[in-house]
Amino acid sequence: MESGMPLSGRQRALIRESWQRVSGSPVQHGLVLFGRLFDLDPDLLPLFQYNCKQFASPQECLSTPEFLDHIRKVMLVIDAAVSHLENLSCLEEYLCNLGKKHQAVGVKVESFSTVGESLLYMLEKCLGAAFSPDVREAWSKLYGAVVKAMQRGWETLPEGD
Numbered sequence: 001m002e003s004g005m006p007l008s009g010r011q012r013a014l015i016r017e018s019w020q021r022v023s024g025s026p027v028q029h030g031l032v033l034f035g036r037l038f039d040l041d042p043d044l045l046p047l048f049q050y051n052c053k054q055f056a057s058p059q060e061c062l063s064t065p066e067f068l069d070h071i072r073k074v075m076l077v078i079d080a081a082v083s084h085l086e087n088l089s090c091l092e093e094y095l096c097n098l099g100k101k102h103q104a105v106g107v108k109v110e111s112f113s114t115v116g117e118s119l120l121y122m123l124e125k126c127l128g129a130a131f132s133p134d135v136r137e138a139w140s141k142l143y144g145a146v147v148k149a150m151q152r153g154w155e156t157l158p159e160g161d
């Protein structure tokens with residue numbers, strides 16, 4: 001699983017170092033990520049329905065136990081990617097299936113760019129001045145690789161991609 005050039009040793013170190021500061025409180029940081037996501041694209045809110053109930057507002061969604069579980073799941077996937085930086089290809093099949101599940105619940109593949117923007121926003125908020133352009137580039141590359149693998153789960157991918 002690769003998106004362009006593989007991550008360099010320095011990029012892997014920057015990712016591990018910065019993730020240490022986020023992964024200790026996954027829900028807190030996941031709330032920043034998804035809060036930003038709903039600001040950028042409020043149309044994603046109706047995709048989250050638990051027991052067929054629709055949320056009246058992002059705030060309601062962000063405080064529901066099932067949604068907090070989704071946040072934990074998202075952070076675990078990122079955690080798995082950070083733990084396998086040298087061997088991301090072992091996650092390929094899992095991520096492809098995860099893509100399929102998201103297609104099935106109505107997520108458009110394009111929405112994952114907005115998720116990427118929200119991830120970078122959350123990292124910036126958490127890391128402050130330590131979120132250097134190099135850290136940003138390393139994370140963009142990793143996220144790009146994860147999304148590329150998930151995209152394989154969408155049936156409508158153009159041939160050869």
Ligand code: HEM
Nearest residue numbers: 044047048049066070073074077078101105107111112115
């Ligand atoms: C556009 C953003 C996203 C939307 C609208 C979305 C929506 C959903 C929904 C509706 C479910 C099923 C209900 C649930 O488990 O809570 C789900 C499951 C899940 N999502 Fe997401 N999701 C998004 C982004 C992500 C991202 C970025 C990741 C990880 C990189 C992720 C990881 C997962 C996992 C691990 C599950 C559980 C799958 C399973 O049951 O095996 N999601 N998602």
